Amino acid sequence: MFAPQNILNVWRKFDEFPMERLTKLWFYNQEYHKKQRDVALMKEHRSQYGISGNCFDLAIWLLDELKKNRITAYPIGHDLNSEDAHVAVVALDESGNSYLCDLGDQWINPILVDKNSENYTNEKT
Numbered sequence: 001m002f003a004p005q006n007i008l009n010v011w012r013k014f015d016e017f018p019m020e021r022l023t024k025l026w027f028y029n030q031e032y033h034k035k036q037r038d039v040a041l042m043k044e045h046r047s048q049y050g051i052s053g054n055c056f057d058l059a060i061w062l063l064d065e066l067k068k069n070r071i072t073a074y075p076i077g078h079d080l081n082s083e084d085a086h087v088a089v090v091a092l093d094e095s096g097n098s099y100l101c102d103l104g105d106q107w108i109n110p111i112l113v114d115k116n117s118e119n120y121t122n123e124k125t
Contacts, residue, residue, distance in 0.1 A: 001119055003099045003110035007091050010065045011101060011110055017052040019104045024054040039064045055104025059087045062103055066091055073101070 003011070023045065028035050037045070037053070039061050045051050052058060059075055066073040066089070077087035088102035091110060097117045099110035112119060 001112050001121055003091070003101075003112070004093045006069060007066075007071060007093065007099055007101070007110055010062070010069050010071065010091075013065060014058065014062065014103050017046075017058065017103065019055060019058060020052060021054050023051045024057065036060070055087050055102075056085075058103035059089050062089050062101060076100075 002008075027037055037057060042053060042057055042061055045053075053061075063073055063075060071091055073089050073091040075087055076090055077085065079085045080087075086104060088100060088104060090113070091099050091101050093099065095117075096114075097112060097119070098114040100107070100113045101110045
C-alpha cells in the first residue's frame, strides 16, 4: 500500500508546500504571455516569496522532480477546462505499480491505486 522509498524521497521535498490559489491568480493576471509558470519560475517564486501554487503548478513541479530522479510518472486530471478542474500525478515503481501523488489535495503519502498489485487493499491503514 505504501510507495517505495525512491518515490517518497521525491514526495517529501514538497512537505512544506501548501496548495494555494492566490499565486495562480496573481500570476495569471500579470501581463505575461504564458499563463502557466515553468518550474524554474516556480522555484524562483518559492525562494523569493515562500509561495507554491495550485494543483497544476504542484503537479508540473512534482513531474519534473520525479523525472530528474528517473521515476516514470504522468499527469491525470478531471473536469479540465472548468472551474472544478483538478490535476495530480501517478508515479510508477520498478514493478509497474501505480501510486497516486496528489499534492493539490494534500494527501499525506502517495497511495497505491493499482488494484492488481498484491499489496493493494481497500482497508483503511
